[in-house]
Amino acid sequence: WPEWIRRIENVSDSLPTVVQPGEITGRVGTAFSLRHNVPRQCEVVAGTTDSIAAYLAAGANELGQGVTSLGSSLAIKLLSTKRIEDSTRGVYSHRLGGDKWLVGGSSNVGSAVFRQHNFTDSELRELSEKATIDMGKELGYIYYPIAGNKGERFPCNDPNLKPIIEPVPDSRKEFMCGLF
Numbered sequence: 001w002p003e004w005i006r007r008i009e010n011v012s013d014s015l016p017t018v019v020q021p022g023e024i025t026g027r028v029g030t031a032f033s034l035r036h037n038v039p040r041q042c043e044v045v046a047g048t049t050d051s052i053a054a055y056l057a058a059g060a061n062e063l064g065q066g067v068t069s070l071g072s073s074l075a076i077k078l079l080s081t082k083r084i085e086d087s088t089r090g091v092y093s094h095r096l097g098g099d100k101w102l103v104g105g106s107s108n109v110g111s112a113v114f115r116q117h118n119f120t121d122s123e124l125r126e127l128s129e130k131a132t133i134d135m136g137k138e139l140g141y142i143y144y145p146i147a148g149n150k151g152e153r154f155p156c157n158d159p160n161l162k163p164i165i166e167p168v169p170d171s172r173k174e175f176m177c178g179l180f
Contacts, residue, residue, distance in 0.1 A: 002085075020097060021048035051075030052094060055102060066104075072147065073110035076154075077102045090154030105154025112147035113163075113179055119172075127173045139169070141178030 006012045019025060023046045033040045048056075054069035055077045066078035083093040084103045093101040114124060132138075146152055146163035169175050 018095075019046045021046050021052065049075075049094075051077055051104070051106060052096075052102060055079075063100075070110060072112035073106045073108055073153075075104060075106040077104040079103075088157055090152075090157040107154045108146045108148060108152050109144065110147060113145040113165075114176070116147055117165075117175070117179070119176065123172065124176065127176045131173055131177050135174070135177035139174055139178060141167075141169075141174075143178050145179045 001012075001015055001018065005015070024043050025046055026044050028038050028040065028042045028044060030040065032038065033042070050071050051069050051073075054071075054075070055067040058067045058069075060067050060079060063079050063081060066076060069075050069077075077094075079096065080093075080101050080103045081099055082103070083095075083101045085092055090105040090107075091103065092105065093103045096102045119127075142164070144161075144164040146161065148163075150162045151159045152161040165179070169178070
């Protein structure tokens with residue numbers, strides 16, 4: 001835990017122990033086992049964030065290698081021996097074994113914006129088959145599609161930044177391409 005969090009009165013003692021992703025932390029409790037019909041010998045394993053899982057799944061393992069992953073947000077991670085934190089830019093680090101760090105940030109620009117504008121899975125599939133990756137650029141749309149009403153974390157940390165998603169064209173295909 002960062003020093004600033006450990007200095008907060010009455011917080012330090014209640015923080016869980018930080019362990020490596022994949023580490024077995026124990027077994028499920030009796031009450032949980034009975035309530036959810038899970039075998040009592042079921043192990044509890046430490047997890048990680050979706051963007052770290054994407055980094056690991058990509059097979060990147062050398063210093064300086066980076067991975068960008070698109071989920072509900074857009075995340076960038078780079079393997080480093082230095083921990084870097086810059087809250088003004090939304091840059092943070094996660095320890096990744098021994099002396100290595102995943103340095104990066106996560107933007108609120110991501111796939112969640114499609115749900116916000118009521119795109120369904122089937123609609124996205126259908127429209128994607130008819131679209132080209134450059135169509136949004138060719139149409140001249142310049143969007144900054146933040147999911148939610150406002151707020152960005154990376155590359156700038158601005159809780160009041162508003163999305164730019166205008167004009168909204170009549171064509172759902174054009175709109176989808178502009179959001180990409």
